[in-house]
Structure formats: structure tokens, C-alpha cells
Amino acid sequence: MMVPVRCFTCGNVVGEHWEEFKARAREGDEDPEAVLDDLGVERHCCRRMIVSHKDLVDIVSPYQ
Amino acid sequence: MAEEYDVEFIERGDRSARFLVRGVTPAFANGIRRAMIADVPTLSVDSVRVIENSSVMFDEQIAHRLGMVPLTTPEGEFEEGDVVTLSIDVKGPSTAYSGDLVSGDSVVEPADDNIPIIDLKDDQRLELEAEAVLDSGKSHAKHQGGVAVGYRHLQYVDVVGDAAEFEEQEPNILRGVIEERAAEHAEGNAVNGDLVPTEEFDNDLTNRYPGKEVEVNDVSNAFVFDVETDGSLTVEELVSRAVGSLEDRATELREAVQL
Structure with a gap:
């Protein structure tokens, strides 16, 4: 629903990078790989946390 | 431990660092690693009193995120x-x-x-009080200060001969840090005794020693630690507290077995 705060595998904090990643790579047209490198999300375990995330709050909120 | 050991930083930042320790046994190096992961206590939210939560997430989910x-x-x-x-105390619409x-x-x-933590829509509100406790990584991973803590042997490269002529050289991938001991065969201006992270030659020994047959060996009792923290403490604090906790336990043991 919301981005996980930490990487499931290594425990690195990844949540703080989501909003910038979303703005630059999902809504913007930058290359996700370059954005992750730029944000300092190095390991592939942390990268998949961000790459595979989808915000669902807007989708579930009407059904409260 | 009576003998001195020697620490040398290769990369140094607040939250991540790489350093070389000489003169420690593999057992002691692993002891430091384990202490960094499981024995250095950090504060983390452990219980939550929810006053109002009208967000789309359950109280427990928000407590977990905190x-x-x-x-x-x-x-x-x-x-x-x-x-x-x-x-x-945050009122929607906001995050x-x-x-x-x-x-x-x-x-x-x-x-x-x-x-x-949570995206709040119109008329949604999150108000709560959270209690953070000090505990070690042994009891819950959220109290772990160190993230991806590891070490490997410092290595050195021996040039044992020339690579076969007219034959394309296979890449020779190596990761970690090498201590230069064959500077006369290396590309660029290498000096014996240099500490070279393998990233400098794209992790491929054939880039550094072109046309040479090489052998990689461990430098005994020298370890390169890679340490990252989650931000609750700096790398320096994490390592010194880890070593401190090892020392405390060693002292405790000595006192316990004394006659």
C-alpha cells in the first residue's frame, strides 16, 4: 500500500527515496536505473523494493 | 589480547565505510561483525498508543512502519x-x-x-504516541544498527608468468581490496603496498595486469570490513560500541572463571 520503510532483505532504509523516484522515473521520463544510482540505492535487493512498488492508498481509500 | 592491531580506512563516510584491520584472527573479525549486527543496542519504536487513526491502514501496520x-x-x-x-499528529489531506x-x-x-508513514486523504487523521525502547538486534531486527555488515580477507596478487600468446585473455574477476605486491607488472603508476579497491580496475585483474598469468592469495590476519549503518549511529560509533561490547563480555568471562 505504502512503500516499505526498509529493504526486506538487508534492512537498509529505502522508503525515503520513493517520492523522488516516483517523481523522476514514474511520472517523469528519466531512466529508473540512473535515478536509483543517483539516489544511492546500490544493492539489487534494495532496488527491487522501489522498482516493484505501486502506491495503493488512492485505490483503497474510497472503500473505507 | 596483548598485541596491537592496526586499522586503516579505505573509504570513510558517516553511514558507510570500508576499513582494513590487520593483526586479528578470523574468529575475532567475525566476533566484531556479529557484535555490530546483534549486540549494539539502538532505539526503536516498540509500543504505540493510538488516539485517532482514520487512515486506510490498520493501527498495527502503522505501528510496524514506525x-x-x-x-x-x-x-x-x-x-x-x-x-x-x-x-x-497529522491531519489529511497530506502525508x-x-x-x-x-x-x-x-x-x-x-x-x-x-x-x-501514511498518506492521509480528506478528513483522515493520525494521532498517536509511540514509545521507543533501547534494545539490541538480538531481540528484533529493528534494533540493528548495522546494515549489510561484512568482511573479507585482504588479498594480494602474484604474477606467476606471462599469459599465452595469441590467445584472448579470459576476464579474471575479483572483488574486495588488494594489496599491491607486483607493482612492476601493473598498469598505471602503482606502488608496492598500495591498497587498491577492485572497482578501480573494473573488478577484472586482466585490466590491471594485462598479458600476465596471476595468482590471488589472502593476506593472513588482515580483513577488509564493509560497514553500513541505518543512520541511528555513525559507522565509527557502531564499530567502537561493537568492540566495547566484546570487551565487556570478555572481562565478564574472565572475572567469572577467576578463582
Whole structure:
């Protein structure tokens, strides 16, 4: 629903990078790989946390 | 341990560093690694009193997210079991961030201010009080200060001969840090005794020693540590507290077995 705060595998904090990643790579047209490198999300375990995330709050909120 | 050991930083930052330790046994190196992961206590939110939560997430989910937020943990201020209260009060439409947490103790605050906790829509509100306790990584991973802590042997490269002529050289991939001992065969201006992270030659020994047959060996009792922290303490604090906790336990053992 919301981005996980930490990487499931290594425990690195990844949540703080989501909003910038979303703005630059999902809504913007930058290359996700370059954005992750730029944000300092190095390991592939942390990268998949961000790459595979989808915000669902807007989708579930009407059904409260 | 009577003999001295030698520490040399290769990369040094607040939250991640790489350093070389000489003169320690593999067992002691692993002891430090384990102490960094499991024995250095950090503060983390452990229980939550929810006053109002009309967001789309359950109280438990929000409590879990708050638990994962790293909190700065100054040395010597707290003992295991101490409690610090934090509160948060955010009204929609907006997002509640870790930075919205108001701490009861000015030295304890979220290490990162922009971790989204929950997205709040119109008329939704999140108000709660959270209690952070000091505990070690042994009891819960949220109390782990070190992230991806590891070490490997320092290595050196021996040039044992020339590569076969007219034959394309296979890549020879190596990771870690090497101590230069064959500078006369290396590309660029290498000096014997240099510490070279393998990233410098794209992790491929054939880039550094072109046309040579090489053999990689471990330097005994020299370890290169890679340490990252979640922000609740700096790398230096993490390592010194880990070594301190090992020492405390060794002292305790010595006293316990004394006649």
C-alpha cells in the first residue's frame, strides 16, 4: 500500500527515496536505473523494493 | 589480547565505510561483525498508543512502519530498557512523514525525516504516541544498527608468468581490496603496498595486469570490513560500541572463571 520503510532483505532504509523516484522515473521520463544510482540505492535487493512498488492508498481509500 | 592491531580506512563516510584491520584472527573479525549486527543496542519504536487513526491502514501496520524508522541513539545516554516517548499528529489531506514525529527527548529523533508513514486523504487523521525502547538486534531486527555488515580477507596478487600468446585473455574477476605486491607488472603508476579497491580496475585483474598469468592469495590476519549503518549511529560509533561490547563480555568471562 505504502512503500516499505526498509529493504526486506538487508534492512537498509529505502522508503525515503520513493517520492523522488516516483517523481523522476514514474511520472517523469528519466531512466529508473540512473535515478536509483543517483539516489544511492546500490544493492539489487534494495532496488527491487522501489522498482516493484505501486502506491495503493488512492485505490483503497474510497472503500473505507 | 596483548598485541596491537592496526586499522586503516579505505573509504570513510558517516553511514558507510570500508576499513582494513590487520593483526586479528578470523574468529575475532567475525566476533566484531556479529557484535555490530546483534549486540549494539539502538532505539526503536516498540509500543504505540493510538488516539485517532482514520487512515486506510490498520493501527498495527502503522505501528510496524514506525518501528522500522531509525532513531538516533547517542552513546551513554540510555540503558537497555529505557523509554523515550514520541508523538505524531497529522491531519489529511497530506502525508505523515517520519519527520513529523515529535520527540520527548531532543537527542532522540528520526535519522531520516522524509520516510512516508501514511498518506492521509480528506478528513483522515493520525494521532498517536509511540514509545521507543533501547534494545539490541538480538531481540528484533529493528534494533540493528548495522546494515549489510561484512568482511573479507585482504588479498594480494602474484604474477606467476606471462599469459599465452595469441590467445584472448579470459576476464579474471575479483572483488574486495588488494594489496599491491607486483607493482612492476601493473598498469598505471602503482606502488608496492598500495591498497587498491577492485572497482578501480573494473573488478577484472586482466585490466590491471594485462598479458600476465596471476595468482590471488589472502593476506593472513588482515580483513577488509564493509560497514553500513541505518543512520541511528555513525559507522565509527557502531564499530567502537561493537568492540566495547566484546570487551565487556570478555572481562565478564574472565572475572567469572577467576578463582
